[in-house]
Amino acid sequence: MPSSIPVTTPEQNAFVIHSITAARMNAADLGLLTQASVVIEHGKIAWLGTSSALPEAYQGLPQINGEGKLLTPALTDCHTHLVWAGSRAGEFRQRLHGASYQEIAEAGGGILATVKATREASESELFAQSLPRAKALLGQGVAHIEIKSGYGLSLKDELKQLRVARRIGNELPLKVSTTLLAAHALPPEFKDNADGYIDLVCNEIIPAAAAENLVDAVDVFCENIGFSRAQSERVFQAASANGLPVKIHAEQLSDQDGTALMAEYHGLSADHLEYLSEKGIAAMAKSGAVAVLLPGAFYFLRETKLPPVQALRDAGVPIAIATDANPGSSPLLQLPLMMHMACAFFRLTPEEAWLGVTRNGARALGEHNQGQLAVGQRADIALWNLTSPEQICYEFGINPLAQLWIEGVAV
Numbered sequence: 001m002p003s004s005i006p007v008t009t010p011e012q013n014a015f016v017i018h019s020i021t022a023a024r025m026n027a028a029d030l031g032l033l034t035q036a037s038v039v040i041e042h043g044k045i046a047w048l049g050t051s052s053a054l055p056e057a058y059q060g061l062p063q064i065n066g067e068g069k070l071l072t073p074a075l076t077d078c079h080t081h082l083v084w085a086g087s088r089a090g091e092f093r094q095r096l097h098g099a100s101y102q103e104i105a106e107a108g109g110g111i112l113a114t115v116k117a118t119r120e121a122s123e124s125e126l127f128a129q130s131l132p133r134a135k136a137l138l139g140q141g142v143a144h145i146e147i148k149s150g151y152g153l154s155l156k157d158e159l160k161q162l163r164v165a166r167r168i169g170n171e172l173p174l175k176v177s178t179t180l181l182a183a184h185a186l187p188p189e190f191k192d193n194a195d196g197y198i199d200l201v202c203n204e205i206i207p208a209a210a211a212e213n214l215v216d217a218v219d220v221f222c223e224n225i226g227f228s229r230a231q232s233e234r235v236f237q238a239a240s241a242n243g244l245p246v247k248i249h250a251e252q253l254s255d256q257d258g259t260a261l262m263a264e265y266h267g268l269s270a271d272h273l274e275y276l277s278e279k280g281i282a283a284m285a286k287s288g289a290v291a292v293l294l295p296g297a298f299y300f301l302r303e304t305k306l307p308p309v310q311a312l313r314d315a316g317v318p319i320a321i322a323t324d325a326n327p328g329s330s331p332l333l334q335l336p337l338m339m340h341m342a343c344a345f346f347r348l349t350p351e352e353a354w355l356g357v358t359r360n361g362a363r364a365l366g367e368h369n370q371g372q373l374a375v376g377q378r379a380d381i382a383l384w385n386l387t388s389p390e391q392i393c394y395e396f397g398i399n400p401l402a403q404l405w406i407e408g409v410a411v
């Protein structure tokens, strides 16, 4: 049982939650601690241990009765594209009539349909359409979301998307990490000139986004319908030159060796990974990057090839789970449902699913001060109406969140 001597004196904004089962996320079994108490102070976890061992200095603080509920770190959704305009419901209908995702993309629909709508939307319209999506995640206990650009595909419109993402983080209590995904698709004005577009991304869009402090990481869609490994590498070089960490959409529809490239650039994560090879797994294991699995896209695209979960496990690669919220391949905003699907489709254990949306989700965003219940971590914590951790993976449709605190403030 961990305990620590308090280093600060308790203040008015400090409180204790007692009678909880704490899932510390410090071990493969989640490090459950029953009849526990946690002390929150200055927006951080100041103490955690069994209730009977609560230090005297904290005993006079306001007390919240956790009534035996499960307390976990708040959730992180480490891969979303939730700033977009318009709807692709018509494409869903086309797919029901037999068209594939690739065929729709090649015919100028798909991502480019959303690019058109996103370009046409003003910044305030884009914000108004996107805000409810972030609110939906917040209401499920998500305290940190990543938001990618990639539906602007021009200097002006990529920056517009990133500004909207930053504004969501400023207006809601949750934290937003922004990722520039200008290399998501080829815009119509660069048709047949992918290298010319990559020049624009590297020479103008990345430096401008970095200069305006609009971006926390850079991503590329490395795929036969996206960008080649060589083009992805040029984007990574520009990201590195601008001091930005990289991530990659890799091996989603085919194996392009993008994961190994990301590892060479010491990237944060490789995401999707259904077609990941042994070579890619070994590269990830060596680099320490996070494998982000996206069961929503697997489900919605009716993919049949499973990501190599057992090989990732055997290699000790940390696994995260996210929604991939986007209008084309994962039109959903339900992170607990992704925990269920990760278990049902990918055979993750409930413990792996929890680690995937807490500790490992945070790591995929380069965050080490959140995602665990431990002294010194940000007090982004969630109390759940759950009798056991696996219940959230088993049953869906009822929101089990009892209370969320972000930096120690009740939401």
Ligand code: DI6
Pocket: 110, 111, 114, 184, 221, 249, 252, 297, 324, 326, 327, 328, 329, 330
């Ligand atoms: N992979 C995906 O699944 C999404 N983007 C990507 O690179 C799909 C985005 C869309 O269809 O709008």
Ligand code: FE
Pocket: 079, 081, 249, 324, 326
């Ligand atoms: Fe994605």
